[in-house]
Amino acid sequence: MICASPEIVEDGFRVLQRQLNTGYGGKLDVLGVDKTGTLTIIELKVEEDDGIFAQALDYFAWVNDNRDSMKRMFATEKVDEKQTPRIILIASSFSDTLRRRVNYLREDISCNLSSYTVIRHKNEDIVLLNEVQPIETSALPPDPPTLESLLNYIQTDDGKKLFTDAIDFINGLKDEIRQNITRNYIGFRHRNSPLIVYLNVRRQGFSPEILVGDKYERYFVSNSEEWEVVKIKINEAFEAYTKEV
Numbered sequence: 001m002i003c004a005s006p007e008i009v010e011d012g013f014r015v016l017q018r019q020l021n022t023g024y025g026g027k028l029d030v031l032g033v034d035k036t037g038t039l040t041i042i043e044l045k046v047e048e049d050d051g052i053f054a055q056a057l058d059y060f061a062w063v064n065d066n067r068d069s070m071k072r073m074f075a076t077e078k079v080d081e082k083q084t085p086r087i088i089l090i091a092s093s094f095s096d097t098l099r100r101r102v103n104y105l106r107e108d109i110s111c112n113l114s115s116y117t118v119i120r121h122k123n124e125d126i127v128l129l130n131e132v133q134p135i136e137t138s139a140l141p142p143d144p145p146t147l148e149s150l151l152n153y154i155q156t157d158d159g160k161k162l163f164t165d166a167i168d169f170i171n172g173l174k175d176e177i178r179q180n181i182t183r184n185y186i187g188f189r190h191r192n193s194p195l196i197v198y199l200n201v202r203r204q205g206f207s208p209e210i211l212v213g214d215k216y217e218r219y220f221v222s223n224s225e226e227w228e229v230v231k232i233k234i235n236e237a238f239e240a241y242t243k244e245v
Contacts, residue, residue, distance in 0.1 A: 002015060002032075002042065003018055005127075006032065008127055008128075008129055009032070009088065009114075009129065010034065010035075011035065011215065011217060012034060012217075012218070013032055013033075013034050013040070014033050014077060015030060015031075016031045016032055016039075016070075016074050016077060017030075018030050018031075022059055023062050026055065028041060028062075028063070029044045030042035033074070033077055033078075034086065034218060036080065036083065036218055036219060036220035037079055037080030037083065037220070038083040038084075038086055038220075039063055039067065039079060039081075039083070039085040039086070040085065040086045040087075040088060041056055041059050041085055041087050043056040043089050043090070044091070046091070046092065047091065047092055047093075048091055048092060048094060049091060050095055050097060050098050052089050052091060052098075053089065053098050053102070056089055060087055060109070063085045064084065064085050067079075067081040067085070080220070083204075083220070084108045084109060084202075084203070086109075086110045086111075086112070087109065087110065087112070088112045088113075088114060089112070089113050089114070090114045090115075090116055091115065092116060093115055093132075094132050100134070100135045102134040103134050103135070103136065107153065107183060108153075112131065113131070113133075113134070114129040114130060114131055114132060115129070115132050116128065116129055116130075117130065145181050146181065147181060147186065149183075150185075151163060151164070151201075153201045153203070154202070154204075154205065155203045156203075156222070158222070159202070159203075159205035159206065162205060162206070162221055162222070162223075162224070163199065163201065165227065166199055166206065166221070166227065166234075167186065167199070169234070170197060170234060170238075173234075173238050174238060174242065176190065176191045178190070180195065184201065185199055185200040185201065186198075186199050190238060190241060190242060193241055195211070196210070196211045196238055196241055197209070197237060197238075202222075205220065205226075206220075207219065207220050208221065208234065210230075210233050210234055210237045211241070212233075212237060212240075217233070
């Protein structure tokens, strides 16, 4: 289903190879790349299966160790070997145990859970993916996230400056801009709107997710040229929302 219609995963997602042999005695279901060039490991299960998590981590380790090779192997796909690979797990459902385990990953490893639903329309099966949220656990560090902790995660001075510039820019767009800070991102809404922009911290910069219609578009910012492009997109998103309401 993903190879035929990669857009069901997310806009801009491209399949690089399916059933890829790894060095850990198994075959990775789908290796892809998102619109930012980040390598993405997708593991699929028809039924609920807690083993999918450990399996995906094995494949993640292999892909992470071979990022340079992946860039050469898929030279035409603009793979960004500097970015930590992502994980996406797809199954009919996920146990509460697995949803808790996801929280124990290092902060630079993104693992998304999606349950699938198949509907029949005009003699054709249509697959829909629905995001499943991890379950927070008290075993995680109790200290509340802060803007300083997000900044400290970014390793480059340019990345930190761009991140603070982006925050200042968004806060200046409208009156009553509200912030939501988590361990991995800072989100922004206007008054009681849904979150319009997420700024996810990365080692080399940050990855904004911008609400366009009813979907979020993902970008990556590590230099001023990329920020100038994203700045326009963010402004358009806030303008579009305020016009709707």
